[in-house]
Every structure is written in structure tokens, then in C-alpha cells.
Amino acid sequence: MATMQTELPLYPKISSIYNKILQLAIAIVLIVVLLNMLIVRFDDQAKRITAQQQVFADDYIEQAGQAMLVLIKQDKKSAINEYLTKLATPEFVLGATLYDQTGQTIGFGGSKQSINELYGLSSELPPLTPTVSPLVVELRDEKLYGYLRLTIRKQTWQQNLLQANEENQVFTRYMLLIAGLVGFLLARGLSRFSRSSRVSSVNQANHKSYRLKPNN
Numbered sequence: 001m002a003t004m005q006t007e008l009p010l011y012p013k014i015s016s017i018y019n020k021i022l023q024l025a026i027a028i029v030l031i032v033v034l035l036n037m038l039i040v041r042f043d044d045q046a047k048r049i050t051a052q053q054q055v056f057a058d059d060y061i062e063q064a065g066q067a068m069l070v071l072i073k074q075d076k077k078s079a080i081n082e083y084l085t086k087l088a089t090p091e092f093v094l095g096a097t098l099y100d101q102t103g104q105t106i107g108f109g110g111s112k113q114s115i116n117e118l119y120g121l122s123s124e125l126p127p128l129t130p131t132v133s134p135l136v137v138e139l140r141d142e143k144l145y146g147y148l149r150l151t152i153r154k155q156t157w158q159q160n161l162l163q164a165n166e167e168n169q170v171f172t173r174y175m176l177l178i179a180g181l182v183g184f185l186l187a188r189g190l191s192r193f194s195r196s197s198r199v200s201s202v203n204q205a206n207h208k209s210y211r212l213k214p215n216n
Helices: 011-073 077-087 115-119 159-211
Strands: 093-099 105-110 132-140 144-153
Touching: 011 077, 011 132, 011 144, 077 093, 077 105
Parallel strands: none
Antiparallel strands: 093 105, 093 144, 132 144
16 A cells, blocks of 8 residues: 655745744834934933033023123223133133123133124135134123123034034944844844744654554
């Protein structure tokens, strides 16, 4: 009597296809999650540092204005000039300029830049505003005494933000390395699972075929 043979089931092939689809779906989800984490982290850092810098700038110019107002009311010209020089000492301050009520310059410390030079209004040279930022505060109590302007170097002023960006890039590289490692381990694990399923199915089919052989 002819030996009865059992055809191998299609389950191993279908299972392998499902495993590959599942692997691809998990990889896509991981990539989306990682990208979302990176975007959220970068936005939060940028907003937080920008807000801190703005608060510091407002406090710095406000305190400088109050101190300058006291010196102006006391009419201490030498002390005013010394204070202007002191205000221009920090690395992020390019210059400090004092104006009277009409906007005329009456003193400065550090590098002197007019409004025309800052915005390139009356010069063939390009404006300075792409690299510096002016901060202006009124000097007044019951009446207006003048204005104080600090010219801030943007690059130095935003150094913390640049450093945060560098740290974020390092974090991004680590996240991508982790994602690659997870993807590799996942692919390897699913591949082993798929091969194990196929071997198990073949063994079961061979066992069934052996049991179906008739005795002579």
C-alpha cells in the first residue's frame, strides 16, 4: 500500500509574513515616538532658555536704569561715566549709551554705536542688528530724565541656547543609536522566532507523516 503523505501546512509562511509586517510596524512606531520626543525636548529647551534670557535682560536693564536715574538726579557726571563703563564690562554687552530727554547722546561706555549705525540708516555699511540687539529703558520718576540703551551681542547672549542645542544633538545621537540597537535586537528576535516556528511545523508534519505509514 502506498505511503500516505501529508502536505506541509501554510502556517509557517503566513506566520513569517505577519512577523515581518509586525516588525516593520513596531519600527515605524518607535521612529515616530523618538522623533516626537526629540521635537518636544528641543522646543521646551528653546522656549525655556529664551524666556530666561528675556527675564534676565528685563531685570538687568531695569536695575541699570534705576541706578543711573539716581546718579543723574544727583548730577554726578564722573560717577555716571564710570557706571556706563561698568555696564559695558560684561562680555555680552557691546556698549552702554546714555541719552537726554530729546534723544541726544550725553555719555557712553564700551563701544559707541548710533541708532543709524545699528539699523544702517545713514551708512553704506550693513546694519549691526543681525549681530546685536538694543535694550532701552526710560529714566523717569515724576518726569522724564532721559534714556539708557545697552547694546547686547546676540551670539554671546545666546551662548546658553547654542550650548543647549549641542547637548540636544548629543541626545539625538544617543537616541538614534538606541533606536538602531532596539531595531536590530527586535529583527533578530523575530527572525529566530520565525525560524523556530517553521522548524516546529516541519517536525510536526514529519511526525504525522510517519504515524500515517501502514504496517506491512
